[in-house]
Structure formats: structure tokens, C-alpha cells
Amino acid sequence: MGSRSGIIEVLTADHRRIQRLVDRIRCSPPGGSRRKTLVEELCTRLVRHFAVEREYLGPALRRYLPDGGTHAEGRLAEYREIEELLTLLEAREPDDERFGELLVSVVARVTEHVVVQEQLLFPRLQGVCPADVLQELESKACGAEPSAPARPGAGAPGPAPTGRSAAPVRGPWDHLRDAVSRRGRH
Secondary structure (H helix, E strand, C coil): CCCCCCHHHHHHHHHHHHHHHHHHHHHCCCCCHHHHHHHHHHHHHHHHHHHHHHHHHHHHHHHHCCCHHHHHHHHHHHHHHHHHHHHHHHCCCCCCHHHHHHHHHHHHHHHHHHHHHHHHHHHHHHHHCCHHHHHHHHHHHHHHHHHCCCCCECCECCCHHHHHHHHHHHHHHHHHHHHHHCCCCC
């Protein structure tokens, strides 16, 4: 924490964790329970990641980039699309043929998400956004994880105001449901 890159560094590190998780899924045997567990973990990580981006990155894009509103809206549409795929993926068993197809679609969309942000948006934002703002957003983003939703759901990630008001309620409830159901556990 406290670097000049602020929130950009936090989100980039989260991208790396997500990519490592995707690599673990690729290495797991198709059709096995291990793959299903890893996919549940990926779903949780992505939903939380998108919640943080929607809450903190989107407003910064809108404020500091001339075309930031367009990019922020594009990110919201992207989050909804990926979350819809995640919902469909979680509903399938790992030995289902459709599970593999959905997993490929999720991985492709997530890879595109990472590339667009890290190659296009992050460098531009870092060039115009004051370092103290990036650092403040980093602090806020790091503190948001406990209350962030953990499951894809109706309306999330929707427009920022709806998502912000629902996150403090949905996040802890998702965590409790996951603990009881052992979702994402080995």
C-alpha cells in the first residue's frame, strides 16, 4: 500500500491472482470436483473484484479521463455479461459439456478485461489522476473486500448507486451462505 500507483497496483495484483486461479483451473482434471471448487473460487474472486472496480475505478475513470464515462459504462456492461456467464457456469456440473464451453467463455472475457484495463485504461488514468487520489482509492478498495458481494446476482453489478447500497447487505450474507454451504472449499 501507499505506492504512487495506488488502486491501479491493487487491481493489477488482483488480476494476477485471478490469472493464477484460471491457470489452476486449466490444470485441474476436466469433470472433477476440484475444478468445480476452483470455479466457485473464481466466481467469488471476480464478483468481489468487479464490485471494487465498480465502486472506485468507475468514478475515477469518469472524473479524470475525457472519455471516461464511455469506458465506465463499458465496464459495467462487461461486468454484467461476465456475471451472467458465471451464474450459468455455477449452475452446471463439471462433467457437463456446457460447463467447459461456459468456462472457455468466462476465461476469454476475463482475459480481455485484464488486457483492456492494463494496456489502455490504467496507464491513461495513472497519467492524469493525482497520486494522492490513487492512494486514497487504494485504501478504500482494500477496506471494501469484507462487505463486497461474493456471488453473481440479480442487479449486480448494476449501476453504481444500486450496487453500492446493496453491497453492505449482500456481501456479509454471501459470506455466511458460503461458509454454511462450504462453497469454494476443498
